[in-house]
Amino acid sequence: MTLIKVKDFYKIYQMGLTEVRALNGVTMEIQENEYLAIMGQSGSGKSTLMNLIGCLDTPTSGDYYLDGVNVALMSDDELAMIRNKQIGFVFQTFNLLPKSSALRNVELPLIYSGIYSKEERMKMALIAIEKVGLGDRMHHKPNELSGGQRQRVAIARALVNNPAIILADEPTGNLDSKTGVEIMSLFDELHKIGHTIILVTHEDEIAKHAHRTIHLVDGKISKDENIK
Amino acid sequence: MKQIVQSIRDAFSMAIEAIQDNRLRSILTLFGMIVGVFAIIAVMTAIRTLETSINSGLNIFGSNVIYIQKSPAIQMGDHASRRKYWRRPNITYDMGEELKSRMVSAEWVSIGDDRGGIVVKAGKYKTNPNVVVSGVDEFGLEVSNGSLSAGRNIIHEDVAYGRRVVLIGKTVLNKVFPYSDPIDKKILINGISYRVVGIIEPKGELFGNDQDNVVIIPITSYLQYFSHSHTSLGISVKAPSAEDFDAVKEEASDQMRIVRALQPNEENNFEMITNDSLIETFGAFTAGIKMFAFAVSIIALIVAGIGIMNIMLVSVTERIKEIGIRKAIGATRNNILFQFLLEAVFLSLLGGIIGVILGVLAGNGISLIMTVKPVVPMDWVFIGLGVCSAIGVIFGIYPAYKAASLDPIESLRFE
Known part of the structure; x- marks a missing residue:
């Protein structure tokens, strides 16, 4: 089943007098439970594409159907709801709240989804944090955790609301290679149990975990191939 | 919700x-x-x-009492306005007597005054020079909302004959008669001999002032020994009941204007104070x-x-x-x-x-x-x-x- 349908995506920035076309007509489809890597050099437009797919931004023109709904026309607050319910972000720099415990970080999206019962939220956060294998460290703050553990907390936060898509932007970029392999095998597992995963990376090693790769050059798709 | x-x-x-x-x-x-x-x-x-x-509770005057004196109770304002009050003619004993004879609606009219810085002595005991001596008539205690705990009040004859009799407050009593009954004993008030006839029920403090550090003598005796050229007396007018209060106050004002020989276009050169006006x-x-x-x-x-x-x-x-x-x-x-x-x-x-x-x-x-x-x-x-x-x-x-x-x-x- 088609989960994401992107049609004629343009993102154009006006930098003084020059016009920068970060995305110059991108059209693609992503199926449910796909394991996809978006690749490209810096400046290729892959970050812009990720922001648009992640509903952090809206395109200058084009349509974006997420689960059959056109989100390109949505307001800021509607996009916030989509991010909360449908998308789980995993960032290169983890982006955890530094002064809150791991459990609290994982609980946070649930607060914004309007789950008002604290017990309910705790139950869901616990399930997510157990899933990434950090049950014994859930009361630690991010600075008391290793890089790999921090990224596991971030993945648990991305999972907690059971989103349709997990969107990971260079998820191993700040980790050593051994920890990177561990994190990638976690994504492999999440894919196996049914999540749709989109990786954004410039590393071939990471992209190899995906089943399909899309290469971007100058804001256009240059190559779209199934590798498994 | x-x-x-x-x-x-x-x-x-x-x-x-x-x-x-x-x-x-x-x-x-x-x-x-x-x-x-x-x-x-x-x-x-x-x-x-x-x-x-x-x-x-800390009512300064007895109930339904109107107090008439030369200057306001609390004076605010500059030097000039204070001089205005100071320049008013003093209220004399004769004026008080005249008002007393003119008033028809009042239950009684009482004349009094007090001054501080007095020394009281009895035998070897002596107070600091901070006692207040009060000159009153037979209504004086009621004017100040006081009562007696022993002995008798000042009576009309004490005033009429200028008798040297005195009521003493608790603080003075403790100082000069620490171990004995003071009734009928002699005390010296600024060196003048008085006979104690009564003890005043203690009232406690008001604004940090000890209200029991007083001696009360007949107004006639007070005028003889404790008044001076600046002395201006206070006149208290008692209304029979709260309902009559305003009417009595008005009569007192009218009569006082006559006593003070004021023309209709002149403003009052005296002040009328009540518990309510003090609070106000x-x-x-x-x-x-x-x-x-x-x-x-x-x-x-x-x-x-x-x-x-x-x-x-x-x-x-x-x-x-x-x-x-x-x-x-x-x-x-x-x-x-x-x-x-x-x-x-x-x-x-x-x-x-x-x-x-x-x-x-x-x-x-x-x-x-x-x-x-x-x-x-x-x-x-x-x-x-x-x-x-x-x-x-x-x-x-x-x-x-x-x-x-x-x-x-x-x-x-x-x-």
């Missing part, structure tokens, strides 16, 4: 977390609010204490202080509000990344707005509560000195806390709006 309560609780706990994370900065901000609220609550509590002590005068006096304290507090609170805005703006700048993260995982504009607004309100309200507590404590310090019951001015407590919340909202809205309007992508990139 339950959801609203829960979401407020969530926002509230986030606000507390944020304040704990920035403890020093929060405490510094609190100081401004504390000072502002402290100022107004302390002053209002102190004034309320005074008002309570005036209004509750005091009220006018405290209203000024209240206004001033209120103005000072408002200024302090506005300054504190600007401080809160400053802190919140810094806080927003420091937490751009945090705001970006929250937005990425689904916080709406309103979520962020509410969070920062609640933080500002919580800060100012916390400062307000501390200010109220300190203010009530400080304001009641005066009640300890004056030995009256402590009070909590609840109306001002609520006004103070209300103003604090309003200031939190007014000065918190702009930083909160700024936070809510941040772009999630740029905020996430912010280092």
Whole structure:
């Protein structure tokens, strides 16, 4: 089943007098439970594409159907709801709240989804944090955790609301290679149990975990191939 | 409903977390609010204490008594206006007698005066030169709302014959007759010999003054030994009942004008004082202080509000990344707005509560000195806390709006 349908995506920035076309007509489809890597050099437009797919931004023109709904026309607050319910972000720099415990970080999206019962939220956060294998460290703050553990907390936060898509932007970029392999095998597992995963990376090693790769050059798709 | 309560609780706990994370900065901000609220609550509590002590039981005059004297009880104003009162002719004993004979509606009319700085001696015992001697007639005790605990009152014959008899107050009694019954004993008042006939029931303190450090003698004897050229007497007029009070007061005013030989176009050159007018005068006096304290507090609170805005703006700048993260995982504009607004309100309200507590404590310090019951001015407590919340909202809205309007992508990139 088609989960994401992107049609004629343009993102154009006006930098003084020059016009920068970060995305110059991108059209693609992503199926449910796909394991996809978006690749490209810096400046290729892959970050812009990720922001648009992640509903952090809206395109200058084009349509974006997420689960059959056109989100390109949505307001800021509607996009916030989509991010909360449908998308789980995993960032290169983890982006955890530094002064809150791991459990609290994982609980946070649930607060914004309007789950008002604290017990309910705790139950869901616990399930997510157990899933990434950090049950014994859930009361630690991010600075008391290793890089790999921090990224596991971030993945648990991305999972907690059971989103349709997990969107990971260079998820191993700040980790050593051994920890990177561990994190990638976690994504492999999440894919196996049914999540749709989109990786954004410039590393071939990471992209190899995906089943399909899309290469971007100058804001256009240059190559779209199934590798498994 | 339950959801609203829960979401407020969530926002509230986030606000507390944020304040704990920035403890020093929060405490510094609190100081401004504390000072502002402290100022107004302390002053209002102190004034309320005074008002309570005036209004509750400590009536200076007996009931339904109108007191006539040359100058106002509490004099405010400049030198010139005080000279106006001072230049009025004195009220003499003859004027008092004349008023007494003219009044028809009064139950009685009484003439009296007092002066301080008197020494009382009995045998080897002697008081400090701070006793008040009061010259009265047979109604004098009633005028001052007093009564006897032993012996007899001053009677008409004492006044008529200028007898040297005296009623003594508890403080004087303890000083000069520590071990013996004073009735019919001799005492010396500024060297003049008097016979003790009665003991006055103790009244306690008023505004820190010992009301029992007195001796009371017949007015005729007082005029003979204790008056001087400036002496202006006080005349008390008693109305038979509360219903007659206003009528009696009017008659007293009319008759007094005749006694003072005033033309119809001249204003009164005497003052009429009642318990109510005293409370009123005091009220006018405290209203000024209240206004001033209120103005000072408002200024302090506005300054504190600007401080809160400053802190919140810094806080927003420091937490751009945090705001970006929250937005990425689904916080709406309103979520962020509410969070920062609640933080500002919580800060100012916390400062307000501390200010109220300190203010009530400080304001009641005066009640300890004056030995009256402590009070909590609840109306001002609520006004103070209300103003604090309003200031939190007014000065918190702009930083909160700024936070809510941040772009999630740029905020996430912010280092």
